[in-house]
Amino acid sequence: MEHCLLSKLKAQPLWVLALFSVGSFSLLRFFLAFLNWVYVNFLRPGKNLKKYGSWALVTGPTDGIGKGFAFQLARKGLNLVLVGRNSEKLKDVSDSICAKYAKTQIKTVVVDFSGDLDDGVSRIREAIEGLDVGILINNVGVSYPYARYFHELDEELLKNLIKVNVEATTKVTQAVLGGMLKRKKGAIVNIGSGAAIVIPSDPLYAVYAATKAYIDQFSRCLYVEYKNSGIDVQCQVPLYVATKMASIRRSSFFVPSAEGYAQAALRWIGYEPRCTPYWPHTLLWALANSLPESIVDSWRLGFSLNIRKRGQLKDSSKKE
Incomplete structure (x- = not known):
């Protein structure tokens, strides 16, 4: 049968052989890519996160994805430095984590990333002095209250978008990176967005998408x-997650809960420089x-x- 197939191929014009070769190569590439997708999403084991250090620092840990990360990291046996602007919420999250994972040590640092950032970063440096901080989750971020044209953005919102999403991530990374370099180990995870990477544009959210594009390029360069x-830097690219920022309350197959996303996200730390940890999101990315x-x-x-x-x-109903 093989001899017969080879004979038929040899009898074909050169252009047919060329098309057959290109088609076969394309099918092989698709098959190998599919096998790799199955492996990294379902079979590849997550890394031992404690090898990076015994402490993890999470910004924006009181809600959404950041809160999910905090619980999942505690579940893995790491101690936590939680950085947020609301002291009461930080205490509530800390108490909840300690009630579930009693051995977890937690330090909290109150920082308003839209306020005096230099003072806040100084307090972070003081809090982590002498700690073996091996993982940094740069999760803090702000978005629009709802979709707006660029010319409609007020000065306060514009300032906060750039200050929290760009400047805060940059300065917190620099504050933590020094200790990682001394210890020659660490993992930095920056939370990006599909708004900047998966889709070609995000109209009416232009500045938010642009700040997340900065996060993507910043992460890749680092x-x-x-x-x-010895330092692994990664930009994670979630699509929609059921959080307050996304204004989505219920999770679904394509929209995970914050806890579900964080659980998937931990398995990817230390691997690719850019990833979409929740596998149904990769289907949407492929479609886009x-x-x-x-x-x-x-x-x-x-x-x-x-x-x-x-x-x-x-807005109009509130004013009324």
């Missing part, structure tokens, strides 16, 4: 700079990449306009 120094950008742009604009209308109705 990954290259420090990969030979398969469509013409103009179609995705139009869909996203329509989606954002609907959010804008609902936000305007809420």
Whole structure:
């Protein structure tokens, strides 16, 4: 049978053989990519996170993804430095974690990342002095209250978007990185967004998407700079997660809970420099990449306009 197939191929014109070769190579690439996708999402074991150090620092740990990370890291046996702006919420989260994982040591640092950032970073440096902080989760971030055109952004929102999403992540990373370099080990996880990477544009959320694009490039550059120094840097790219920031209350197959996302996210730490840990999100990413950008742009604009209308109705009802 093989001889017969080879004979038929040899009898074909050169252009047919060329197309057959290209097609076979494309199928092989797809098959290998699929096997790799199955392995990294379902079979590859997570790394021993305690090898990086006994402490992890999480920014924005009182709600959403940050809170999910805090609980999952405690579950893995790490001690925590929790950094947030609300002291009462920090205490509530700390008490909840200690009630569930009694051996976990927790330090809290009150920092308003939209306020005096230099003072806040100084307090973080003081809090981690002498601690073996091996993992940094840069999760703190702000978005729009609802979709808005760029010219409608007020000065306060514009300032906070850049200060919290860009400046805070940059300065906290620099504050923690020094200790990691001394110990020659560490993992830095920066939370990006599909708004900057998966879809070609995010109209009516322009500045938010742009700040997350900064996080992506910042992470990739640090990954290259420090990969030979024992430090793993990664940008995680979630799509929608059921959080207050996303204004989604219920989780679903394509929209995980914060806890579900964090559980998946820990398995990816220390591997690729950019990843989407929750595997159903990778299906949406593949779909977005398969469509013409103009179609995705139009869909996203329509989606954002609907959010804008609902936000305007809420604003008007509050004023009344």
